[in-house]
Amino acid sequence: MxxxxxxxxxxxxxxxxxxxxxxxxxxxxxxxxxxxxxxxxxxxxxxxxxxxxxxxxxxxxxxGFTLSEVSDLLRLDDGAHCVEASELAARKLHNVRGKIDTLKRIEELLSEMVTRCHTQQETVACPLISSLYKGVGIL
Amino acid sequence: MxxxxxxxxxxxxxxxxxxxxxxxxxxxxxxxxxxxxxxxxxxxxxxxxxxxxxxxxxxxxxxGFTLSEVSDLLRLDDGAHCVEASELAARKLHNVRGKIDTLKRIEELLSEMVTRCHTQQETVACPLISSLYKGVGIL
DNA sequence: CTTAGCCCCGTAGTTAGGTACGGAGTCAAG
DNA sequence: CTTGACTCCGTACCTAACTACGGGGCTAAG
Missing domain, CATH: 1.10.1660.10 (Multidrug-efflux Transporter Regulator; Chain: A; Domain 2)
Known part of the structure; x- marks a missing residue:
């Protein structure tokens, strides 16, 4: 020992x-x-x-927990607060899912822009730059 | 006018x-x-x-572009740098995909933990807290 | 017993992207 | 021509999570 x-x-x-x-x-x-x-x-x-x-x-x-959430989790580590701890995790999970959705939308937009730049046929201006000036709808 | x-x-x-x-x-x-x-x-x-x-x-x-990347994009807005601009966007896209993957892995881990806390049958300690002490493998 | 390498502690700086404050000057409506 | 809203400018502050620095003390190896 x-x-x-x-x-x-x-x-x-x-x-x-x-x-x-x-x-x-x-x-x-x-x-x-x-x-x-x-x-x-x-x-x-x-x-x-x-x-x-x-x-x-x-x-x-x-x-993805912040240090202040980590404090909370540590305070809940006494064998009697599993429910509260898992609620905190459930909120974080919800939050993570939201982030995934946003990033997926961004992925769509970016990949479309990159593709349009790549297959630039008749276009005069850069499709990417133009899109940025136009703004994106949902986000 | x-x-x-x-x-x-x-x-x-x-x-x-x-x-x-x-x-x-x-x-x-x-x-x-x-x-x-x-x-x-x-x-x-x-x-x-x-x-x-x-x-x-x-x-x-x-x-998801930082202000310094935005500077770069603005500098590339002269009608002659579509390729460079789209390369920057492609790097960002790659980066976004990496983030999505990480978040999906986190989602898996969190949802498993929450489920285990919820269906706590014979377990003595809080499964969530225990997992945090054990550490997570890939991340 | 000396000395290199840690430890202690407080304070200050870093990154990113702002937000806030305050005094002095200016503009426009009434 | 006054008054209230706005502009200008510099500087300081904010969050999050560190990271760096520096003077002084302690410890362990030779």
Whole structure:
């Protein structure tokens, strides 16, 4: 049980979680990660729970949660708030679906413009530039 | 030909293009819109070309172009650079498709998590929270 | 015991795209 | 000719999530 993942310095924690040292401090200032007690003029030591917490944060971020939402999720991590947590995720999911729809519409528009530029037959002006001046309807 | 869209003040231009006056000034500072000459201690007047330019900027932005890309597009608007413009759009399209793929993957993950929380049968811990601690593979 | 390499802490800067503020000058209606 | 709305200009502030810097202290290896 002499695990090296216990008793690491902030630099070791940063390496283990693949984040910047400054990022860790930033998370501490934001209250996402707590600062271990500092032994009177010494340095702070971190353990595997801190690494796990950083993994949690990074994962949630990858899924599109903001740091303030990550705070909320961490507060809901007490074994009694699964419903609230999943509601938060459901809202995020809704939000993600909206973004997908918007991006699909953009994809349509862009690919049509690119195609028209490519198959430029009789056209005088650049179809892409003209479209931008004309504006796009739904968006 | 006494069109009101000629000779409008910056406030009128802002109203016509539905942007903030400060935004117009910001675009001028960024070189996206030029400042008409100011008649010695008087005020500047704008015309329909300026409105068109703002429409162009807003449309390009909606399609996901950054203001610096919008600058590029405006520079390519001389009737001789359709190819370059469409290449820029093609890169953006590629980029949009990448974003869609990522978001679809996120959608999958989130909806699975939400479902597992909802149909929580024998599980002890919240499936969502557990997943966040475990991390997600591809992303 | 020295010294290189960390750690601590506070503050400031970065990117993107604006938004806000404030004092001085100007324009147009009444 | 006054008054109220608007313009001009510079500078500062905003969000989000970091990233950088710098002076001073501590720690571990040789």
């Amino acid at each position: 002499d695990d090296k993942s216990e008793r690491v310095t902030i630099g070791g924690l940063a390496k283990a979680a693949e984040v910047n040292v400054e990022t860790i401090r930033y998370y501490q200032r934001r209250g996402l990660l707590n600062e271990p007690v500092r032994p009177a003029g010494g340095i702070r030591y971190y353990g595997s729970a801190d690494i796990a917490r950083l993994v949690f944060i990074k994962t949630a971020q990858k899924l | 006494d069109d009101k869209s000629e000779r409008v003040t910056i406030g009128g231009l802002a109203k016509a293009a539905e942007v903030n006056v400060e935004t117009i000034r910001y675009y001028q500072r960024r070189g996206l819109l030029n400042e008409p000459v100011r008649p010695a201690g008087g005020i500047r007047y704008y015309g329909s070309a300026d409105i068109a330019r703002l429409v162009f900027i807003k449309t390009a932005q909606k399609l």
